[in-house]
Each structure stands twice: as C-alpha cells, then as structure tokens.
Amino acid sequence: MGTRFCIASPALPAARSIAVASSVSPLAAKPSQFDEFEGLRKKTFLHDGAVASRQFVAQTSGIKMQAGHASVVSGPSSARGSSYALAMRRRPRRNRKGAAMRGMYRETTVGPENFILPLFIHDGDDNQPISAMPGCFRLSREGLLKEVEGAYSEGIRAVVLFPKVPDNLKTSDGAECFNPDGIVPRTVRMLKEKFPELLVITDIALDPYNSDGHDGIVDKTNGKIINDETVEQLCKQALCHAAAGADIVSPSDMMDGRIGAIRDALDGAGYTDVSILSYCAKYASAYYGPFRTALDSDPRFGDKTTYQMDPANVREALIEAELDLEEGADMIMVKPGLPYLDVIKTLRENSPLPIAAYQVSGEYAMIKAAVANGWLDERKVVMESLIALRRAGADFILTYFARPASRWIAEDREAARKY
Ligand SMILES: NCc1[nH]cc(CCC(=O)O)c1CC(=O)O
Structure with a gap:
C-alpha cells in the first residue's frame, strides 16, 4: 500500500509551512517517511474501515494537519486533470452530493x-x-x-x-x-x-x-x-x-x-x-x-x-x-x-x-x-x-x-x- 503514495510535486504554499511537510523534499520522499505516514494513516482518521468518532477525529486533528501534505497522491485524479488529490477514505461530502442523497437521511423534519x-x-x-x-x-x-x-x-x-x-x-x-x-x-x-x-x-x-x-x-x-x-x-x-x-x-x-x-x-x-x-x-x-x-x-x-x-x-x-x-x-x-x-x-x-x-x-x-x-x-x-x-x-x-x-x-x- 505504501508504494501508492508519493509526495505530489507542487507543494502548496500553505503546506510548506507545515512542519513535517516542509521538511520533505517533494520528489524524494524516503521510504521511511512513507512508512511514517502509513503508520499515521492507520492510526488516525484514514485507517481501514474507520468508524471515526468525533472525539477521535478531534484528538487526531493535529496529526491530520501534519499528514495533510504527505497524503497528496500523484496521478491525474480529478476531472479537471489536476494531479492534486488527497488520500482520504472518509469524505463526508459524499453524503451531501445531491438532494436525493440528503433527503434520504435527513434527521429532522417539520410540518x-x-x-x-x-x-x-x-x-x-x-x-x-x-x-x-x-x-x-x-x-x-x-x-x-x-x-x-x-x-x-x-x-x-x-x-x-x-x-x-x-x-x-x-x-x-x-x-x-x-x-x-x-x-x-x-x-x-x-x-x-x-x-x-x-x-x-x-x-x-x-x-x-x-x-x-x-x-x-x-x-x-x-x-x-x-x-x-x-x-x-x-x-x-x-x-x-x-x-x-x-x-x-x-x-x-x-x-x-x-x-x-x-x-x-x-x-x-x-x-x-x-x-x-x-x-x-x-x-x-x-x-x-x-x-x-x-x-x-x-x-x-x-x-x-x-x-x-x-x-x-x-x-x-x-x-x-x-x-x-x-x-x-x-x-x-x-x-x-x-x-x-x-x-x-x-x-x-x-x-x-x-x-x-x-x-x-x-x-x-x-x-x-x-x-x-x-x-x-x-x-x-x-x-x-x-x-x-x-x-x-x-x-x-x-x-x-x-x-x-x-x-x-x-x-x-x-x-x-x-x-
Ligand atoms: N401568561 C401570559 C403569556 N402567555 C404567553 C405569553 C407570551 C407569548 C409571546 O410573547 O409570544 C405571555 C406573556 C407573559 O408572560 O408576559
């Protein structure tokens, strides 16, 4: 799994200022750094089958920030042809992607x-x-x-x-x-x-x-x-x-x-x-x-x-x-x-x-x-x-x-x- 990840080339200015990310040369991330990231990924919000409680995400949000840059993956991944993509398994926006989707699980109604x-x-x-x-x-x-x-x-x-x-x-x-x-x-x-x-x-x-x-x-x-x-x-x-x-x-x-x-x-x-x-x-x-x-x-x-x-x-x-x-x-x-x-x-x-x-x-x-x-x-x-x-x-x-x-x-x- 580790090989799927490499650091995306154009580091964002914001990401540069993040301690971990800025110390990583964009194209020459060492395996150990991937391992480190994989470790974080497994431990934190990205782990397999994650049932991320709010508390859990809150606790690990510092890590999330640090890992943010490292989680950028390569390869054309968006329709617009940009190579910038985050490796996130949990994307809460998926549940909000259309009226039918939102209507299906709306918690509160009034009439x-x-x-x-x-x-x-x-x-x-x-x-x-x-x-x-x-x-x-x-x-x-x-x-x-x-x-x-x-x-x-x-x-x-x-x-x-x-x-x-x-x-x-x-x-x-x-x-x-x-x-x-x-x-x-x-x-x-x-x-x-x-x-x-x-x-x-x-x-x-x-x-x-x-x-x-x-x-x-x-x-x-x-x-x-x-x-x-x-x-x-x-x-x-x-x-x-x-x-x-x-x-x-x-x-x-x-x-x-x-x-x-x-x-x-x-x-x-x-x-x-x-x-x-x-x-x-x-x-x-x-x-x-x-x-x-x-x-x-x-x-x-x-x-x-x-x-x-x-x-x-x-x-x-x-x-x-x-x-x-x-x-x-x-x-x-x-x-x-x-x-x-x-x-x-x-x-x-x-x-x-x-x-x-x-x-x-x-x-x-x-x-x-x-x-x-x-x-x-x-x-x-x-x-x-x-x-x-x-x-x-x-x-x-x-x-x-x-x-x-x-x-x-x-x-x-x-x-x-x-x-
Ligand atoms: N017992 C009076 C009563 N019943 C409902 C309201 C307020 C309702 C409103 O502001 O819409 C009040 C006013 C008050 O207690 O002074």
Missing part, C-alpha cells in the same frame, strides 16, 4: 402537524394590526373564522387563543377569566362547533384580566404575587374553558402547584379528557414585549421575576419538569424558543413527556424587522429556526409563522416529487 397557531382575539368588528408583529392582528369573530379556515386548509390542526380584554372588565382578582360568557369560552364554543377536529387550546393565567397586569393576584400590602389564591382562580378558569369545549388548557402563569390543582379540578368535574399543556420552563424574558403590547397586558408595576424563571438557569427547569410530570401534566413547554435550545434539549433528555417550544412574539418581531430591512431571507430563516427547535428536541412548536411555514413546506414537498 403543519407540528404547529400550534397562536391567535389574538378581541370583541370588536375589525381586525386590528399589532404594530410590532406585522401580519398578526387582534381578530374579530369574522376575522378569526377566516383565519382558522385558512389555517385548517393548510394542515394546521391546533390553535391557542389569547384575548384582549377591555379595561372595564379587568379587576385585581381577574374574575372575568372564568366568566362563562367571556370572550374565550364564547370563542371556544364557536370554533369547536365549526371545526370539531381542531384542537382548541386556551391559555390559563390572569394577566389579560388582571388590572395589575400580573399572571397572579397581587397582595396590595407588599406587592407580592399570591400563589395559592391565584391557583384557585386558575382552577375556575380551567373549568370554565373545559366546559366550553377546550381540548387542552395551557397554564402559562408559573404558580407553584397549579398543574396538580387544575388536574384535580378537571377530574373532579368529569373533564378527564381535557389535557394540560404546562408552560414548564417559562423564562422571565424580554422577548414577550410585542405580545404584551398586543394584549395591553404589561405588568403595571415591577416585573415577573418572582414567578417566571431566571434566564441564567437550567437546573430549575428540571425541577419544574419533574413536578409537572408528578402533578399530571400531559405535555410541557419551553418558552421562549430559539434562545433556549439548550433547555429544550435538557428537558428532552430528562422527561418522557411531549415537549413544545414557543417561538414567541419577540422572536417573530426580530425576524420580521430584519426581513423588512432586506437583511434576511424570510422563508429560509423561518424554516431554519423551526428546524432548529425540532432538532433540539421540540415535538411541536407554537409559532406565529405557522401559516406561511405550512405553505412553504407544502411547496417544498410538492417540489420534492418533481425534481
């Missing part, structure tokens, strides 16, 4: 079946644009029906509702959240009637109904968010949504013990089929800005750091996931999405439950802003972000891009049948 479309609703006759979320609206009843019809025809089978509640219905205990004639239960009933197969998901938290703009009830004497009394309200809210026909209730409040309490309340009332999607690792994030503007739900004082998680932490997510499992959550969520891929991956590795990622309003706004400036290609960057969330371990994704992404995916699938 409309993985999407939940978040929808803003209000009690008005117009669709009101949301300034920091171009393409999203606070939808009227008619607007909502049209939107859902469109989404349904594109393959989307799940929506989550976020209501904009007028100020005169907001109170410090958020009691409007369990009014059976409130905007959410009314909308759930309407959607379930028109689209029986659609999964209708409701958000469980007080912030849209709370005059303090917090997810829980505020103790006026010290500004603290009262955990247990809030949970009592959340149970009533979940029961109200279940009675209206919600398929999944989704507590986004981050109070302690709410999953177990809501499960018990639902079961006690006979709603054993209503699922709970828990906002498990929900971070105190600045990426929620556009959403709060959309619902006018900014906290009136302070911030949400005593209940939402510190962006610096991941171990807390494990505690939340463990509690959610014990307390009866059917699925868990990480929120926001792209800045928290490590959290998704950690929970994927540690929880058996299906995992959702929420690509939140701020993530949407950033992409839209860059696209509006001509700085990013919307289709490509959106699809890349969705694939990244799935690759990290998300089973499904709440995304404001659900509709355009579903259309692009349908186009891609169609094109894949034709090339």
Whole structure:
C-alpha cells in the first residue's frame, strides 16, 4: 500500500509551512517517511474501515494537519486533470452530493402537524394590526373564522387563543377569566362547533384580566404575587374553558402547584379528557414585549421575576419538569424558543413527556424587522429556526409563522416529487 503514495510535486504554499511537510523534499520522499505516514494513516482518521468518532477525529486533528501534505497522491485524479488529490477514505461530502442523497437521511423534519397557531382575539368588528408583529392582528369573530379556515386548509390542526380584554372588565382578582360568557369560552364554543377536529387550546393565567397586569393576584400590602389564591382562580378558569369545549388548557402563569390543582379540578368535574399543556420552563424574558403590547397586558408595576424563571438557569427547569410530570401534566413547554435550545434539549433528555417550544412574539418581531430591512431571507430563516427547535428536541412548536411555514413546506414537498 505504501508504494501508492508519493509526495505530489507542487507543494502548496500553505503546506510548506507545515512542519513535517516542509521538511520533505517533494520528489524524494524516503521510504521511511512513507512508512511514517502509513503508520499515521492507520492510526488516525484514514485507517481501514474507520468508524471515526468525533472525539477521535478531534484528538487526531493535529496529526491530520501534519499528514495533510504527505497524503497528496500523484496521478491525474480529478476531472479537471489536476494531479492534486488527497488520500482520504472518509469524505463526508459524499453524503451531501445531491438532494436525493440528503433527503434520504435527513434527521429532522417539520410540518403543519407540528404547529400550534397562536391567535389574538378581541370583541370588536375589525381586525386590528399589532404594530410590532406585522401580519398578526387582534381578530374579530369574522376575522378569526377566516383565519382558522385558512389555517385548517393548510394542515394546521391546533390553535391557542389569547384575548384582549377591555379595561372595564379587568379587576385585581381577574374574575372575568372564568366568566362563562367571556370572550374565550364564547370563542371556544364557536370554533369547536365549526371545526370539531381542531384542537382548541386556551391559555390559563390572569394577566389579560388582571388590572395589575400580573399572571397572579397581587397582595396590595407588599406587592407580592399570591400563589395559592391565584391557583384557585386558575382552577375556575380551567373549568370554565373545559366546559366550553377546550381540548387542552395551557397554564402559562408559573404558580407553584397549579398543574396538580387544575388536574384535580378537571377530574373532579368529569373533564378527564381535557389535557394540560404546562408552560414548564417559562423564562422571565424580554422577548414577550410585542405580545404584551398586543394584549395591553404589561405588568403595571415591577416585573415577573418572582414567578417566571431566571434566564441564567437550567437546573430549575428540571425541577419544574419533574413536578409537572408528578402533578399530571400531559405535555410541557419551553418558552421562549430559539434562545433556549439548550433547555429544550435538557428537558428532552430528562422527561418522557411531549415537549413544545414557543417561538414567541419577540422572536417573530426580530425576524420580521430584519426581513423588512432586506437583511434576511424570510422563508429560509423561518424554516431554519423551526428546524432548529425540532432538532433540539421540540415535538411541536407554537409559532406565529405557522401559516406561511405550512405553505412553504407544502411547496417544498410538492417540489420534492418533481425534481
Ligand atoms: N401568561 C401570559 C403569556 N402567555 C404567553 C405569553 C407570551 C407569548 C409571546 O410573547 O409570544 C405571555 C406573556 C407573559 O408572560 O408576559
């Protein structure tokens, strides 16, 4: 085998600077040097039947550099007639050589079946644009029906509702959240009637109904968010949504013990089929800005750091996931999405439950802003972000891009049948 190798004549300038190579006269390599190279070749990334683990390649990459020049083989070996060729058995590019090849072993896919479309609703006759979320609206009843019809025809089978509640219905205990004639239960009933197969998901938290703009009830004497009394309200809210026909209730409040309490309340009332999607690792994030503007739900004082998680932490997510499992959550969520891929991956590795990622309003706004400036290609960057969330371990994704992404995916699938 050693005789097959000789040093190629025109040494590359870069290769010359490599210690081993530069000491070798191009045309007069001595047998011992070939032997040395063969030895390296066998020991390292070039060895027969190599199953080169990443670690192995990393460990030997120094050797690879040194051997790089010596591995240049002679003889016309390329179509262009160049005599420059590397003796490498492992060429990862072979697996990327065409669309058919790449398609055959692609590890991650995403489709409309993985999407939940978040929808803003209000009690008005117009669709009101949301300034920091171009393409999203606070939808009227008619607007909502049209939107859902469109989404349904594109393959989307799940929506989550976020209501904009007028100020005169907001109170410090958020009691409007369990009014059976409130905007959410009314909308759930309407959607379930028109689209029986659609999964209708409701958000469980007080912030849209709370005059303090917090997810829980505020103790006026010290500004603290009262955990247990809030949970009592959340149970009533979940029961109200279940009675209206919600398929999944989704507590986004981050109070302690709410999953177990809501499960018990639902079961006690006979709603054993209503699922709970828990906002498990929900971070105190600045990426929620556009959403709060959309619902006018900014906290009136302070911030949400005593209940939402510190962006610096991941171990807390494990505690939340463990509690959610014990307390009866059917699925868990990480929120926001792209800045928290490590959290998704950690929970994927540690929880058996299906995992959702929420690509939140701020993530949407950033992409839209860059696209509006001509700085990013919307289709490509959106699809890349969705694939990244799935690759990290998300089973499904709440995304404001659900509709355009579903259309692009349908186009891609169609094109894949034709090339
Ligand atoms: N409980 C409220 C809630 N549910 C979903 C979001 C944010 C979603 C988004 O930014 O797209 C928020 C905002 C918040 O916690 O302040």
